[in-house]
Amino acid sequence: MDKEKYKVRAQSDxxxxxxxxxxxxxxxxxxxxxxxxxxxxxxxxxGDRNSSGEILDDLITTNNGDTDLVLLTVASTLFDFFEHYExxxxxxxxxxxxxxxxxxxxxxxxxxxxxQNFILFGELEGEIERFKVGKDYSxxxxxxxx
Amino acid sequence: MKMQEVKEIKKMNDxxxxxxxxxxxxxxxxxxxxxxERAKKHxxxxxxxxxxxxxxxxxxxxxx
Numbered sequence: 001m002d003k004e005k006y007k008v009r010a011q012s013d014x015x016x017x018x019x020x021x022x023x024x025x026x027x028x029x030x031x032x033x034x035x036x037x038x039x040x041x042x043x044x045x046x047g048d049r050n051s052s053g054e055i056l057d058d059l060i061t062t063n064n065g066d067t068d069l070v071l072l073t074v075a076s077t078l079f080d081f082f083e084h085y086e087x088x089x090x091x092x093x094x095x096x097x098x099x100x101x102x103x104x105x106x107x108x109x110x111x112x113x114x115x116q117n118f119i120l121f122g123e124l125e126g127e128i129e130r131f132k133v134g135k136d137y138s139x140x141x142x143x144x145x146x
Numbered sequence: 147m148k149m150q151e152v153k154e155i156k157k158m159n160d161x162x163x164x165x166x167x168x169x170x171x172x173x174x175x176x177x178x179x180x181x182x183e184r185a186k187k188h189x190x191x192x193x194x195x196x197x198x199x200x201x202x203x204x205x206x207x208x209x210x
Contacts, residue, residue, distance in 0.1 A: 009165035043185035079158035
């Protein structure tokens, strides 16, 4: 996880983040938002902003050849978020099954580092459990270890 | 140990800087409303805090 990451600009409240994905398709603005749901829960949402400034969700596939870097950068916002919002839990769910599979793959790759800092849960068929490798989770919950 | 953890956190988000121009850019704008709606629906009628607590408790009991 100490690999290269994109430079990120954050809003003063550390809930909205912007960065540029650089690749063969050019510079694509990405937005990461932590949306307050209720009590201590925040929803992690991210997607692209097109040339006319319109916000698009993660249903679109950018194919800018930098998925690793983009997801590592999104992960870095998680560290920043938790630094400012102690005691919260972040909920994350991809727009599609394949998007969830992608997230799961990356969570698995970085599981050791993630587990040093966070408690990660997966949800499968309505049941929440501590994240286990190889399970087809439909959503995720992330809590900071203190 | 505590110091080490703090250092680690700094390293993970050292690529992030606050840009106050984003405050006015996004002021009053609701980003990804459909995602928020979907997430809220997922939580409807559930006590996720309790479910998470239960998951941790289950793990504690089953741990050898």
